[in-house]
Amino acid sequence: MKIVFYLLALPGRVRVAVRLRPRNAEELVADSDFADCVELQSELKRLKLRKNNWDSDTYEFDEVLTEFASQKRVYEVVAKPVVESVLEGYNGTIMAYGQTGTGKTFTLGRLGEEDTAARGIMVRSMEDILSDISPENDSISVSYLQLYMETIQDLLVPGNDKIAIVEDPKTGDVSVPGATLVEIRDQRSFVDLLRLGEAHRFAANTKLNTESSRSHAILMVHVRRSVKPRHEREASISSLDNGTSSPLVKSLRPPIVRKSKLVVVDLAGSERIDKSGSEGHTLEEAKSINLSLSALGKCINALAENSPHVPFRDSKLTRLLRDSFGGTARTSLVITIGPSPRHRGETASTIMFGQRAMKVENMVRLKEEFDYKSMCRRLEIELDKLVAENERQHKDFEDELERIKVEAQNRVSEAEQSYSTALENERFKYQKDYLESIKKLEEQWMMKQRMHGNLKSEVQPRDYLDKNCNGEGPTSSVSEEVSEVKALLQKEVLARKSAEEEVKNLRNQLAQLKRTEATGSTEILKLHKMLEDETYQKGRLEEEIAMLRSQLLQLSLDADETRRSLERSEPGKVSNGLESFMSQARRPQVRDSGNGQKAYIAKLFEQVGLQKILSLLESEDADVRIHAVKVLANLAAEEANQQRIVEAGGLSSLLMLLRNSEDETIRRVAAGALANLAMNETNQELIMSQGGITLLSMAATNAEDPQTLRMVAGAIANLCGNDKLQAKLRSEGGIRALLGMVRCGHPDVLAQVARGIANFAKCESRAYTQGNKSGRSLLIEDGALSWIVKNANNEASPIRRHIELALCHIAQHEVNAKDMVNEGALWELVRISRDCSREDIRSLAHRTLTSSATFLTELRRLRIEC
Numbered sequence: 028m029k030i031v032f033y034l035l036a037l038p039g040r041v042r043v044a045v046r047l048r049p050r051n052a053e054e055l056v057a058d059s060d061f062a063d064c065v066e067l068q069s070e071l072k073r074l075k076l077r078k079n080n081w082d083s084d085t086y087e088f089d090e091v092l093t094e095f096a097s098q099k100r101v102y103e104v105v106a107k108p109v110v111e112s113v114l115e116g117y118n119g120t121i122m123a124y125g126q127t128g129t130g131k132t133f134t135l136g137r138l139g140e141e142d143t144a145a146r147g148i149m150v151r152s153m154e155d156i157l158s159d160i161s162p163e164n165d166s167i168s169v170s171y172l173q174l175y176m177e178t179i180q181d182l183l184v185p186g187n188d189k190i191a192i193v194e195d196p197k198t199g200d201v202s203v204p205g206a207t208l209v210e211i212r213d214q215r216s217f218v219d220l221l222r223l224g225e226a227h228r229f230a231a232n233t234k235l236n237t238e239s240s241r242s243h244a245i246l247m248v249h250v251r252r253s254v255k256p257r258h259e260r261e262a263s264i265s266s267l268d269n270g271t272s273s274p275l276v277k278s279l280r281p282p283i284v285r286k287s288k289l290v291v292v293d294l295a296g297s298e299r300i301d302k303s304g305s306e307g308h309t310l311e312e313a314k315s316i317n318l319s320l321s322a323l324g325k326c327i328n329a330l331a332e333n334s335p336h337v338p339f340r341d342s343k344l345t346r347l348l349r350d351s352f353g354g355t356a357r358t359s360l361v362i363t364i365g366p367s368p369r370h371r372g373e374t375a376s377t378i379m380f381g382q383r384a385m386k387v388e389n390m391v392r393l394k395e396e397f398d399y400k401s402m403c404r405r406l407e408i409e410l411d412k413l414v415a416e417n418e419r420q421h422k423d424f425e426d427e428l429e430r431i432k433v434e435a436q437n438r439v440s441e442a443e444q445s446y447s448t449a450l451e452n453e454r455f456k457y458q459k460d461y462l463e464s465i466k467k468l469e470e471q472w473m474m475k476q477r478m479h480g481n482l483k484s485e486v487q488p489r490d491y492l493d494k495n496c497n498g499e500g501p502t503s504s505v506s507e508e509v510s511e512v513k514a515l516l517q518k519e520v521l522a523r524k525s526a527e528e529e530v531k532n533l534r535n536q537l538a539q540l541k542r543t544e545a546t547g548s549t550e551i552l553k554l555h556k557m558l559e560d561e562t563y564q565k566g567r568l569e570e571e572i573a574m575l576r577s578q579l580l581q582l583s584l585d586a587d588e589t590r591r592s593l594e595r596s597e598p599g600k601v602s603n604g605l606e607s608f609m610s611q612a613r614r615p616q617v618r619d620s621g622n623g624q625k626a627y628i629a630k631l632f633e634q635v636g637l638q639k640i641l642s643l644l645e646s647e648d649a650d651v652r653i654h655a656v657k658v659l660a661n662l663a664a665e666e667a668n669q670q671r672i673v674e675a676g677g678l679s680s681l682l683m684l685l686r687n688s689e690d691e692t693i694r695r696v697a698a699g700a701l702a703n704l705a706m707n708e709t710n711q712e713l714i715m716s717q718g719g720i721t722l723l724s725m726a727a728t729n730a731e732d733p734q735t736l737r738m739v740a741g742a743i744a745n746l747c748g749n750d751k752l753q754a755k756l757r758s759e760g761g762i763r764a765l766l767g768m769v770r771c772g773h774p775d776v777l778a779q780v781a782r783g784i785a786n787f788a789k790c791e792s793r794a795y796t797q798g799n800k801s802g803r804s805l806l807i808e809d810g811a812l813s814w815i816v817k818n819a820n821n822e823a824s825p826i827r828r829h830i831e832l833a834l835c836h837i838a839q840h841e842v843n844a845k846d847m848v849n850e851g852a853l854w855e856l857v858r859i860s861r862d863c864s865r866e867d868i869r870s871l872a873h874r875t876l877t878s879s880a881t882f883l884t885e886l887r888r889l890r891i892e893c
């Protein structure tokens with residue numbers, strides 16, 4: 028998608044210069060006895076065309092260039108202004124028209140290689156272009172075409188015959204997308220290219236058995252320049268980008284480019300229109316030249332006469348030049364004439380062509396477009412970087428995983444090793460013990476045998492051992508040892524099994540770890556986000572619970588206190604009521620819901636009395652004051668209580684708290700209570716008359732806590748909805764206080780600010796309609812418009828809806844239209860009229876756009892349909 032902005036549209040007439048060629052050798056001889064057919068008065072910019080010896084017609088041109096005019100001067104008056112405006116971003120056309128041999132190619136196409144003073148317009152134009160652009164940011168490319176017999180030929184790549192003319196239906200811009208485009212980096216390469224083009228033109232003409240004057244040569248120079256985004260150019264909007272944008276955000280902002288085009292056209296010799304047949308050219312060729320040049324003449328006639336139909340489609344030449352005549356380009360035409368009286372007819376017709384062309388008005392336009400291509404390139408680089416970074420991190424992760432795996436394996440094999448060594452040692456130890464025991468038994472047996480002189484007995488030590496091992500006597504201890512050893516062995520076997528089990532588990536865990544590694548990072552991110560949300564929610568809930576608990580507790584304390592003080596003043600009279608409140612307050616259903624609490628407070632209000640609650644606002648005890656103001660705020664939330672609160676002086680007390688209290692909670696709750704009271708029109712006036720807006724503005728400046736700011740903004744927003752208070756509210760700083768609170772950025776605060784602005788805009792709109800207001804909106808005066816425009820498409824719908832309404836209200840009055848256009852509000856109105864989900868706002872925006880002359884002009888200029 029391409030987004031094009033049209034920034035400036037200026038009317039510009041086609042400029043026409045006439046250039047006289049000096050007599051050539053033939054004319055010097057043949058016409059030696061005759062005067063020139065023209066007389067030039069260059070200072071007066073006049074040309075006299077002789078009718079006969081005594082009479083002549085006089086014509087005025089934008090420039091009259093005599094036969095002595097240098098190529099430099101011709102460039103400066105004919106081409107330089109066009110080249111300069113091409114460099115500023117406008118399209119430009121320079122064209123030469125005239126009879127064959129009168130110097131069109133001399134004027135436009137001379138390369139001036141031997142004599143630099145002879146350089147023509149094409150070469151000089153490129154010199155100026157190349158010296159003005161910045162090679163790093165800008166680019167120049169060129170295509171060179173020939174139009175012969177209604178066929179477009181590519182002079183840079185002769186085989187290329189697929190060149191169509193494309194007209195942009197919206198902008199009217201003409202392009203030839205099939206033409207070869209060659210990028211130009213220096214003057215040398217451009218001159219080489221012109222030479223190549225001329226060679227191809229010559230070859231093509233030879234092949235077609237024609238000559239140059241029968242074809243039109245068209246050089247197109249495309250200039251593409253980067254421009255700073257408008258907001259960088261206009262320091263006034265610097266708040267939009269105060270250097271805090273991240274590089275990624277910056278890279279998402281597409282650069283802006285200006286694309287312009289310089290077209291230099293060397294037309295075919297004009298006399299062919301009349302003489303083609305008589306000079307023996309083929310009928311087809313003559314027809315073709317006739318067709319294109321006479322079509323051009325017809326278009327110029329139609330444009331000069333402001334005719335509703337201009338026959339651009341009659342020939343390829345006129346289609347190609349559509350934006351040069353009556354279009355968006357700055358156009359300069361040089362008509363070339365010869366001096367010979369023999370060609371007076373052709374000269375006269377050339378002069379008439381020039382005269383008519385002078386009447387053609389163009390509307391030159393500056394356009395910029397977002398350079399999505401280069402943004403894409405930039406994003407691709409950014410993406411490559413991110414991918415590389417991601418790969419690097421992935422590799423680090425893999426390496427780390429591998430390291431942990433190796434470490435785990437090492438530990439496992441170490442454990443296995445130490446386990447088997449320990450097992451081996453144990454086994455060895457027990458075997459040793461066992462053998463020693465056997466040895467001991469054998470020695471005992473030997474000793475016994477010796478003692479009983481029974482050495483010859485048949486019984487062998489091994490039998491003795493066996494017997495003892497099987498049963499009673501000294502062998503029983505050995506058998507115990509053996510079974511102990513067995514048990515130990517058994518234990519070791521089990522320990523080994525469990526170690527093996529553990530190793531297996533560790534391996535499984537490693538495998539598991541590998542499997543989950545792919546999804547691991549996204550899961551962690553998700554969990555992280557969930558955790559953050561949960562923590563935030565938990566914090567809020569905890570805050571709410573703490574507040575409710577403290578309210579509940581304090582209510583019972585207050586009730587106690589009130590009861591005691593009432594008992595002291597009117598013993599027995601209200602004690603039953605307070606007793607019952609105390610018990611109610613302690614009953615669990617009080618905690619159940621807001622409704623239960625409200626009912627409880629209402630009953631407290633009934634029975635304890637408002638005066639008592641108000642007197643607690645001045646209590647010595649800060650906690651008592653806090654809870655008294657909370658009770659009051661709860662009461663003020665009920666419309667039924669509001670009048671009584673105000674009559675009892677509650678409004679003044681709340682304002683006093685807002686002014687004097689050093690406790691943020693008290694100020695917050697007092698502002699909340701004021702916001703509730705400010706829903707009623709009478710209260711609004713009372714609040715204002717008691718300096719409420721100044722106090723609320725002070726609170727808005729000093730508070731940091733979003734909840735306090737929300738309450739303050741809510742109170743001011745309600746006051747903004749009162750038609751009678753508009754001027755006072757603004758003069759006492761209400762609008763600025765509202766706008767100041769947007770610093771907090773909390774969506775709840777922004778929603779209240781937006782509501783206040785919408786209320787204010789609605790009242791103002793009513794005042795305009797009733798004739799009570801003229802002049803710019805006070806919101807604009809106080810600088811609210813840029814914030815409004817910036818937030819008109821805020822993603823939070825409560826903010827967006829209020830702002831959309833505010834914009835529609837402000838836009839309804841023509842006096843605001845210019846500021847709205849300048850601040851970019853028009854785009855938002857167009858968006859609202861197209862995309863807003865609420866039909867009433869959508870149609871309000873549409874009505875507003877179509878009923879304002881300023882908006883309609885701007886929309887037309889920007890070619891936006893509404």
Ligand SMILES: Nc1ncnc2c1ncn2[C@@H]1O[C@H](COP(=O)(O)OP(=O)(O)OP(=O)(O)O)[C@@H](O)[C@H]1O
Binds near residue numbers: 047133296
């Ligand atoms: N202002 C001038 N001063 C000196 N010589 C000129 C001037 N203009 C044209 N000539 C010479 O006149 C001859 C014809 O000029 P040129 O080829 O530019 O005419 P042309 O209008 O382009 O003709 P064609 O329509 O046939 O292409 C050339 O030899 C050129 O050098």
